[in-house]
Amino acid sequence: MQISFLIVTKNRPEELQFTLKQLQTFFDIENHEVLIFIDGCQLTEKIQSQFPWVKWYVSNESILASPARNFLYQQAKGEIFIGLDDDAHPLSTDFISLSQQIFKQYPNVGVLAFQEIKGVFNSDEEVLAQGEERLNEYLCSEFVGCGFAIRKEVYEATNGFPVWIDIYGEESCVSIEVLAQGYDILYTNRISVNHRVNKEERFKIGRNYFRFEKQLKNSAFYYLVYYPFPLYKISRLLWHNFKKYAFKDWNYFVTFFSSIFTIIINLPRVFKYRNPIDSKILKRIRQLPSPKY
Numbered sequence: 001m002q003i004s005f006l007i008v009t010k011n012r013p014e015e016l017q018f019t020l021k022q023l024q025t026f027f028d029i030e031n032h033e034v035l036i037f038i039d040g041c042q043l044t045e046k047i048q049s050q051f052p053w054v055k056w057y058v059s060n061e062s063i064l065a066s067p068a069r070n071f072l073y074q075q076a077k078g079e080i081f082i083g084l085d086d087d088a089h090p091l092s093t094d095f096i097s098l099s100q101q102i103f104k105q106y107p108n109v110g111v112l113a114f115q116e117i118k119g120v121f122n123s124d125e126e127v128l129a130q131g132e133e134r135l136n137e138y139l140c141s142e143f144v145g146c147g148f149a150i151r152k153e154v155y156e157a158t159n160g161f162p163v164w165i166d167i168y169g170e171e172s173c174v175s176i177e178v179l180a181q182g183y184d185i186l187y188t189n190r191i192s193v194n195h196r197v198n199k200e201e202r203f204k205i206g207r208n209y210f211r212f213e214k215q216l217k218n219s220a221f222y223y224l225v226y227y228p229f230p231l232y233k234i235s236r237l238l239w240h241n242f243k244k245y246a247f248k249d250w251n252y253f254v255t256f257f258s259s260i261f262t263i264i265i266n267l268p269r270v271f272k273y274r275n276p277i278d279s280k281i282l283k284r285i286r287q288l289p290s291p292k293y
Helices: 013-024 065-075 095-105 124-128 152-157 170-180 199-204 207-226 230-246 250-271 279-287
Strands: 003-009 032-039 054-059 080-085 088-090 109-118 137-139 147-151 184-195
Touching: 003 013, 003 065, 013 032, 013 088, 032 065, 054 065, 065 170, 080 088, 080 095, 080 152, 095 109, 095 147, 095 184, 109 170, 124 184, 147 152, 147 170, 147 184, 152 170, 170 184, 170 207, 170 279, 207 230, 207 250, 230 250
Parallel strands: 003 032, 003 080, 032 054, 109 184
Antiparallel strands: 080 147, 088 184, 109 147, 137 184
């Protein structure tokens, strides 16, 4: 098996249908597989019969993105894993061969971070018009989960997507472990994905508060697990978010202190996964740029 496409989905059956129809145009049953984890969503379960070529995994109750990915990636058999969000699809018809070609070109690259183009458009041509015109490739510090490729052997050299994080931040955990294993992460705009997000709608329904809570909590856990001396980084994290968000907005204020309470009560559970990274590797990671998104 050459390629495994992996998607975790929840409460977006229409978006998932669109993504699968896009993938179907590239899908080769002899060389590819598509694995989907339905994270506690009965509406999405109803569309399974439309796509018999997909390997479906279903949880009746939501376990959230990172634990779901952890489970799903253990089932994959491809030499290369391509991770997508349920509302993201590749834009180039040759993205599979390009992924294979780039990995061969750069033997030490363990992960490809695709160019992410956000927004809802009328056609893929409109999407591509928003992307970078010139070739842009560089080593970076992490990848974004909506569109990336990782070698199976590299993923298996890490602890995988963490079960001690629920959602938001899990890619950073895999990234730091990939870099700690001596592999590189390459950002490339040779491969692009359209992440079909309506940012205005998300803001209106308050997802910014939900994301703030999850990212604050999970960032603290990230430092606790991977940094030799995490207290300084956690203190700076909390102070920065208090000044920038909680001090200026009541909802952020309440969410901030709720997150601190969650962090405290979960410290014993998360501490069991502690895996400090060498300070030299952390220094190198800080010197690497972020992927373009």
